[in-house]
Amino acid sequence: MSLRLPKGGRLIDRDKRVVFSFNGKRLTGFAGDTLASALMGSGQRIMGRSFKYHRPRGVVASGVEEPNALVNLGKGKTHEPNQRATTTEIFQGLQATSQNHWPSLSWDIGEVNALIPRFLPAGFYYKTFIHPRPFWKHVFEPFIRQSAGLGKAPDPKLQDPDRYEQFYAHTDLVIAGGGIAGLQAALEAGRSGAQVILCEQSAHWGGRAPVDGVEIEGQPAEVWIKNAVDTLEKMENIHLRLRCMVAGVYDHGYVLAYERVSDHAPQDDVVRHRLWRIRSRHVIAATGALERPLSFAGNDKPGVMLASAVRDHVVNYGSAPGERVVIVTNNDDAYRTALVLAEAGLTVPCVVDARARAEGALPKAVRARGIRVLAGMGISNIKGLRGVVAAQLCRQDGAGEVIEDVICDAVAMSGGWSPVVHLWSHCGGKLLWEKENSFFRPDPDKPPTDQNGEGFVICAGAANGALHAGQTLEDALNSTRKSLQDLNMPVSDQAFLKVSVPEEEKLEPVWIMPAKAGPKKRAKMWLDFQNDVKVSDVQLAAREGYESVEHTKRYTTLGMATDQGKLSNINGLAVLAGALGAEIPQVGTTTFRPPYAPISMGAIAGEARGALFQPLRRTPIQGWHEDNGAHFEPVGYWRRPYCFPRKGESHRDAVNREILAVRNGVGLLDASTLGKIIVKGPDAGRFLDMLYTNVMSSLKPGKCRYGLMCSENGFLMDDGVVARLDEETFLVHTTTGGADRIHAHMEDWLQCEWWDWKVYTANVTEAFAQIAVVGPKARALLNKIGADIDLSKEALPFMGWAEGRIGGFDARVFRISFSGELSFEIAVPASQGRAFWDKLLEAGAEFGATPYGTEALHVMRAEKGFIMIGDETDGTVIPQDLGLDWAISKKKDDYLGKRAQERSHMADPERWKLVGLETLDGSVLPDGSYALDEGVNENGQGNTQGRVTSTYFSPTLGRGIAMGLVRHGPDRMGEVIAFNTTKPAAKGAAPKTIKARIVSPVFYDPEGEKQNV
């Protein structure tokens, strides 16, 4: 039974009790506990269930590498699945529940799987569930989905109440890891004057050294650590962050660090997570090493733990997984656990050492305490159903014949250590297999490189393969100095610190225990605990030809669990190499990708959620729209009023009312979003002649001209009215969505192709509010508010513009019309836009002045047969398709898109061309409907001869109107063709079609008498 020791626990405060719950049971821990240590201290051994076989599992590790002890944390709004108990600091009222079982943690119906795992080897999904075909989707898959998954999903009805934020920083160095290597690195870098951000993922500085009994300069490591942190805190160039994990290293020195600000102490008004986005010249990865499990039968049972994790729990928290703990190892380090356990008053029946000899200082010290050390031995099997009852010992070089049953309630295992090289690898740093120590370490000749082609990540200490505390500090200092030298910063001449730790003898690689274990045993040796991948699975993958480590990983799911293979990768690789008869480095390693450990989506999104999700562009009149019930539609980052429904009015009704108000009286449109670009300079006319398909250079000051812009690929990309302000200055109007794009397009050509042309451009879209005053009573309204401009037809005719004061406002007024009505588009300085709008509304009351939205605008332009970019065009349409040949200059040698339009497909007479469409029954054609043609094509698809591009109910005409592109359309006026629908006429019948007549696209006022008044 796991237990809380009567004393000890350097990180807990036994005076502060913390009450929490697990599966509804009220438990008590101490301040400083992790959830894992508190559960262990409360006698809770089973903490979760495995993924595939639903086997009962206890905690195995003591940090982010934990594969088993994952819980649902919190409730309701704060519920969060898959929290690691080992990295969750407990707080008053913490609520946790276990995952992946039904009905309960101790009795899980899914565990029946475990009785028949031999029927569920790696890749069994691929070989079965093939017949009958519908069963996969409807029977097998739902069952697999339900039994897979881990944590409970958050409730979709609830919103995450927490806040997340992002910080940005530029620095010389990021040091990842606050163990003794990281602290040493920070001290040296601090002395050099470098700007440093030092991140430690846990809540404590110093890492493993205090647990391992390291002495530095003759004092316990803890003393040195405290002094180091005190020194660092006083250095202004050092920035210290606890609970902050360097999650990823990206190209050109970009670093992401994930700070869990208040997970340990949830409270209102404090951000939960903070994502640091750092640009650093160098990264020092002092990320330590992780212990590897040993592969013996039953190594996944609750109570079998990593030796270092047992030590951590005893020393740091005074919690132990059992009272009688067998140690099994292939190295000297695990003997420290035996010493710690003995010191804590627990029983260590024996240390089982797979090596032939165990004569180092630590084994000697263990023997000296009267603990049996059994060399050349291994574990054949672990007895026990829901925990450990006994370890059955055997010879390591045999097949597992049991020599002795050792009664115990926990096992501490150690298969050696692997440097944490993730941050080195994220940007492509290569690794070396160091046979002597059986681990991968950074290849110093092949670092990840930055924008200058220079290495920018360096590993320090254990992460660099310097596992023993003495080497660790020396390596950390050397690595830091190398980094500082690369950065042209001074290094100190401080001597290496004196570290006293017992000498350790070499480990002996042990990938399978015992070495000659048969298939039955190999099927009980777990490599990946969470995903239930065993030695036999990896061997099966190799046998079946999944020889690449990538194949094996994917076939068996080794290393794909939430711990991302931190415990299983090397062991799996070694087993694979063994199965293939290859050397480990030949089989390769897998690529490490960010994040090092999972980070919250909330932190990735940061503050950008809800209203702040994207920038919001507001016109000067936006407030009025909001106050007056506008129904908005998003257009780029703008939100434009679609219509202004009155109480009880549908959107459709509102649009119809707005249209009739404009056609019969006067309407007001907030056209401020329209793009406005100044093009100025001696070559401005020449430049616009290249940009537009028609000639702009001949435009006279005081006049406006409609123009079309094409991409160099020939397609219509934007349209609008150009006004010539003076000899050298043009004002280019673009579509709302086009302003930024067209301005960038202009700059592209001016800077990169015609850089000797004397032209400047400026996007002044937001400098002006623009209001369209539209309808037969428009002039009367403007005359009422008074203008010092002569607004008469004679003085300011259609397609003219003038500048002056209207209603007391500085204004530019353009006689342009997108509705076919008498129309004045008036631009005033943005700051006066709202006042001008209010004035027009007030003065317009007697004329029935009606604000209208984008939908009324669209319908009215369709009634007039005006094209709309995005409706009549879709990126595949050229001006010639739209009957706009009149706007394509034949005289110009060149314009953007001209050459493209000469290509065979663009000059093809079979291209569909713009026409108007009138249904025979007056109904509205469906949006996007296609005109049917005879027969089917080579692929059996129905042939078509055209399509609807815009279709509306016209309240002016009281019927449906549409525009479309039809093959030879303009030559087929009066012809009736059929359009498809997606609605079947009756169940099982073919969808019905709608007949429409090809007509002129100009439905309203074809002579243009209304706009030209």
Next chain:
Amino acid sequence: MRRYSAFAIARQAFRHHEGWERAWRSPEPKARYDVVIVGAGGHGLATAYYLGKNHGIRNVAVIEKGWLGGGNTGRNTTIIRSNYLQDPSAAIYEKARSLYETLSQDLNYNVMFSPRGVMMLAQTEHEIRGYQRTAHANALQGVATEFISPRRVKELCPIINLDGPRYPVLGALWQPRGGTARHDAVAWGYARACSDIGMDIIQQTEVTGVQREGGQVVGIDTTRGPIACGKLGIVVAGHSGVMAERAGFRLPIESVALQALVSEPIKPVMDVVVMANTVHGYMSQSDKGEMVIGGGADGYNNYTQRGSFHHVEETVRALIETFPIISRLKMLRWWGGIVDMTGDRSPIISKTPVEGVFVNCGWGTGGFKAIPGSGWAMAELMAKGHSPLADAFSLDRFREGRFIDESVAAGVAH
């Protein structure tokens, strides 16, 4: 080949699974093949498979620089759909989708095709019109889709947030027989089937040159020596430009990084695939329980399989708006692939300036869903010199201005 079945597993269970044979052979290359396919990803392997199955051409080698299925086939978000707008796209993607329906049975390898349904959200008026157009086109193309209401969207996907403050869901284009499949299994299943009919899959072998005589291909140079061939199919996705250069021509292709990520696994909450194009994100839930997330591609040429963080950031932001529950999930794994983007973002299945050399590339961000159809069309083109499914995707379209533009539905808004 021993067939896979539940009985086979039961039989093997009593022999501790020690009797399974290799899924595919690992042969030494022969001196000559009728057809050599470069690239043992899904598209290359499917091409080889249908050369054998449909056209009786079995003296075929598939040469792979790394490991079969190790490129984009194993790096995508596994979405399968055919609700494309333009006829040629709808034809080939629907062919692929219909082949996926029976692929597990055809290959005797469970590729776990799961027609769970794919919806593409309309979040602007413009998108509504675009998807209604697609629905009308699909009706004539034999692709079963419909435009559905927000209420139906919510029924099909209860975790969706219809009323986001910026982009409320206004409807969706719904393809009920779209879905997902297990990406690795597609490559492995094809490889096993190819190997079974006598084709050689030669991994860890790089093609270093293309031998030509009088404008005609006669063989290739590889890191394991020269291999003669009658026809050569280049099916190497992001590395198409590199291979084309070795064959002496250039392609309208640029290689960029596309990123994807998964969350930690949770119990099932989402049984459909949802794509939100206005905000650039898409998501589904895998059988393991991971939320599988993708977004837009980076904008610069890149061969590193590493992308830029801010693209992932934008995708996650967009998806938190659409699916608020993911805010409290954690990103587990994040990776990139190199995708080959053409000038019109549609693929190329074509003859090339070199006689006997064919190219299948340019699938960009959407290749996985096309694998069976792409292989079917490429095999037909290589065997017969013409394929109705492939013809529109020929290289000369870029010279003629005859583009296949699928970005239309998300075109330019006013």
Next chain:
Amino acid sequence: MLTFRCPYCGIDACETELAPGGEAHLKRFGPGSADADFEAYLFLRHNAKGVHFERWRHAMGCGKWFLAARCTATLEVFGTYPAQTPEPPQDIVAAIRAKRPDWSLS
């Protein structure tokens, strides 16, 4: 997350302030040009795995377009220079050669 030094304003700009613009040094073919030339100009790209000349705009900064020589396999940047440069300048070519002795300007 790339960085480039903008040759105009001298700032080390992060990718998020920049807009990519594809291959650099393309020669424009207009009306009267051959179909093959026009196709090559618009579509055929080196797409090199290695040294790549490309266009970037300091869109969220000074607004200027500039050109860069970058390795698409390692993301190393050999140098940046103004957009008004018809072909890679000598110092950039030298900087590339220093790092990639086998490379030649094709």
